[in-house]
Amino acid sequence: MINFQYTRANDVADAVRQIAADPTAKFIAGGTNLIDLMKEDVERPSRLIDISRLPLKSVEETKDGGLHIGALVSNSDVAYHPLIEQRYPLLSSAILAGASQQLRNMASTGGNLLQRTRCFYFYDTATPCNKREPGSGCSATGGLNRISAILGTSEACIATHPSDMCVALAALEARVHVAGPEGERAIAFDDFHRLPGNTPQCDTSLHPNEIVTAIELPAQGFAKNYSYLKIRDRLSYAFALVSVAAALELDGGTIKQARLALGGVAHKPWRDMAAEAALRGKPANQAAFAHAADLLLRDAKGFTHNAFKIDLARRSIFRTLTQAAQATPQSQSDKKIR
Template identity: 60%
Template sequence: MRAFTYTQATDASAALHAALQNPEAKYIGGGTNLVDLMREEVERPNEVIDINALPFSQIEVLPDGGVRLGALARNSHTANHPLVRQRYPVLAQAMLSAASPQLRNLATNAGNLLQRTRCYYFYDTTAPCNKRQPGSGCAAIHGVNRIHAILGTSEQCIATHPSDMAVALAALEAVVQVQGANGTRRIAMEEFHRLPGDHPEQDTTLGRDELITSIDLPALPSTANSLYFKVRERPSFAFALVSVAAVLELEGEQIKNVRLALGGVAHKPWRARTAEEALLGKPATAENFRQAAEAELQTAIAYEHNAFKIELAKRTIVRALLTLAERQLLA
């Protein structure tokens, strides 16, 4: 691990100033991803700025009835908070399906969104990786790519985003609040992460001079009927092969509102807009769910080892929606 300077920021302005003064600096909250990356010498900051003293740990109700999640609130606290468990079960389930209790006790909400891919070639500094070293190539495309993306890929990168929390936030249409040198701004969750394109080294649309302060959840009545369904290699401490965050509202047997986001299939949480549009106003049947899933996965591209993900994603969408439909019809 490279030697580095440790700095404790006392307020947001000091943290932003320190980062702007040093392009090689990195913020640290829980450190559950950054420390691993530093240990493997994937990340090599010469300064680490501790932001844990900043006042961004609260979880509170917003004036419009939504809920604000502090950027520095720990994942375990967020997932088990009554406001989250009662109003946004899909988010609580997603967060509790991630990592281990020990890691969730340390990991922060902002850090969860900013965690980097678990592609093995990204972590292997002897392998070519455009995300780690732009222009070097992508070893995964012709390598072992079982865990890799099937949607939104490019010739530069087929890595997936690892966060479960971010998938649920995409389905909930959350908004990321950030503070920068020029003031504050709001970033829709769907726009926060990037597809790889020609610049896979850029994971998000967050600026160098910006710091996440909170994540806002909208006040939507249908979010109570929601769930997170995760398919993985083993029951715990494993990243998703495919996951689905689903929100469903019925009017009688007709679909009044539906929100879907997929994990484990793209460089970012994948909002399934095509499937949503195919379902609105239709009866909540297995056949309609399957047709919507087929439409969503039409553009999927399989690689040598991950073709199974296309059918798996379709079946996971259908199962999640059937579960929610049956739950509401039987209520």
């Protein structure tokens, strides 16, 4: 690991001042991703700014009936928070599907948003990678790409975003609150993460001198008809090949509102408004679910080793919508797909 300086931020304003003064510095809270990247020589910050003691560790109700989750609330505390379990069980389920208990105890909510891809070539500094070294090339396109993206790819990058939590937040239409030298702003979750395009080194729309302070959940939590299904190579700690967050509002057997988000298939949690619109006003049945899956995957493109993901995603969408409609969400304790 490289040598680096260490400082501690006293408050959010101090954190912003420090990061603005040193563009090569990095914030550190739980460090569950950043430390790994430093060990692998992928990240080489000149300084680590410790934000772990900032007052961003509360979960509070908002005036409009939603929830405000501080950026330093641990993943475990979010997953097991009574208000999250009661009103946003989709988020709780997604968090419990990810990582291990030890990592969830350390990982922060803000850090989860900012974790970087687990693409093999991103971590292998001996190989070209446009995310790590812009303009060097993408080794995954012609290499081992079994875990790579099938949606929203570009010639520059086919990496996937690794988070489970973010897939649920995308489906719930959360907002990300950030602070910077110009003040505070809120970013719609769908606008927070970016597709690779020609600049795959830019994962998010967060400015280099900004800090994530909170996540805001809207009042609608889809607490009854929801499910989070994660398909992976092993049932223990592993990243998703495909994951699906489904949330429905039903009127009898008719779908009033639908949310669908996919993980493990793109550079960001993937939503398609046309697929969701196609479900509204339709009966919650197999034909509607199959049509939504087809729409969601209509632009999917497989590579040498990951073309299987297209059919896997189609069947996963169908299964997750069925679970949500029947109010029988996927269990994250036994993980057996029902």
